[in-house]
Amino acid sequence: MPLLDHLGITVADLERGRAQFHPVLLALGFESGYGDDHSLSWNKDGETELILMAPREDDPAPHRHGRVGWQHLAFAVDSRAEVERLHDIAIAAGWTAVRDPKDYPRFSDRYFASFVEDDSGIRIEFMHNPPREA
Template sequence: MTVFDHLGITVNDLARGIAQFDPVMQALGFGREDAAASVAWWREGEVELILFPAREPADERHVHGRAGWQHLAFATDSRAEVERLHAIALAAGWTEVRPPQVFPRFNERYFASFVEDDSGIRLEFMHNPPRES
C-alpha cells in the first residue's frame, strides 16, 4: 500500500491552473479527470494530483519560503527529460525559477530545474542517478 494517495493544491484561478498544469501532467503520462469544481491527474500506482479553486479570492500569490507549500519534485529518467519538461512548463506559462542545471550542493549527479505557476506553486523536475559502483 502506498503512503500518499493524493495531493490537493488550491489555486487562485482554476481555469488558469488547468492551463498551466495540464501540459506538464500530460507530458508526465498522467490521465486527466474533470469534476464540477476540481480537476485531477492520475497514473496507475502514482499519487493523484488534484487542483481546487480558492474559496476566497487571494490578494497575492503564495510566496516560496513562507509557511505552507515548499515544492513538488518530479523524478525523471534523464537530463534530457528535465529539459523537456522545463520547456513544456515554460510554454504553458510557468515562470522559470532555476533553469536546468547541476546542483552540486545536493550531489554532483543532481540535475534539476524549478518553475512556478501564477499562484506561486513551485515544481521541480529532477534527475538524480545512483552513484556508479
C-alpha cells in the same frame, strides 16, 4: 500501494491552473480525471492523484515561496534530457522559470534539476539524480 495517494493544491484561478498544469502532468504520464467548477484531477497509474482546487476566498493572493506552508514538489525523472523537456513544456504552458536546468553539486555530483512556478506561486521541480554506480 503508493507512498503518496493524492495531493491537493489550491490555485488562484482554476482555469488558468488547468492551462498550466495539464500539459506538464500529461508529459509526466498523468491522465485527466474528474473536473467540475471547484476542482480538477489527474491520475498516475490509477493510484496517485493530483487535485487542483478553486480558492475559497473572493480575492486570493498568490502563494509566496519561503513562507510557512508549501515549498515545492519535486518530480524525479529518468534523464537530464527529460528535465529539459519538462522544463520547456512548463515554460510553454505559462510557468515562470525560477531556475533553468542545471547541475546542483551541493545536493550530489549527479543532481540535475530545474524549478518553475505557476501564476499562483506554486513551485515544482523536475530533477534527475541517478544512483551512484557501484
